[in-house]
Amino acid sequence: MSITAQRAGWVITALVTLFLAFDVVTHVLRVEAAMDFNDMIGAPGWFPVVCGAVLGLCLVAYHVPSTRAMATILITAYLGGAVTVNLVFAQPAFNTVFAIVTAALVWAGAWPRDERLRALVTA
Known part of the structure; x- marks a missing residue:
């Protein structure tokens, strides 16, 4: 990959990381908006904290070259x-599209920087 593509990957990774880190914090700290949604879907009170911890660990692994592909x-x-949760609970379409776009950006950030990830998909 070209140096320009790698730099673009880093920029995308930085932006995605900021958003996902914010999401981690809102879940782990049990911010009111996260807890309100949790109550709406009927999940137990500990659920947002576990989700935040899982996402946080994945986000850290995303920045470690040897674990980037799995992360x-x-x-x-x-x-x-x-x-899935957004669709099942009839949330606004924006919420669903935003999650899909975020996933695509996670790949867009890693793709130009990780040859093993590209090999995994193109093999």
């Missing part, structure tokens, strides 16, 4: 769960 897949799976 990219796991974050995509996590966001797939968000899409």
Whole structure:
């Protein structure tokens, strides 16, 4: 990959990381909006904290070169769960599209920077 593509990957990764880190914090700290949604879907009170911890660990792994490929897949799976919850609970379409776009950006950030990830998909 070209140096320009790698730099673009880093920029995308930085932006996605900021958003996902914010999401981690809102879940782990049990911010009111996260807890209100949790109550709406009928999940137990501990659920947002576990979701935040899982996403946080995946986000850290996303920045470690040796675990980036697996983390990219796991974050995509996590966001797939968000899409499912949004669809099942009839949330606004924007919420679903936002989760899908975020997953695509996770891949867009990792793709130019990780040859193993590209090999995994193109093999």
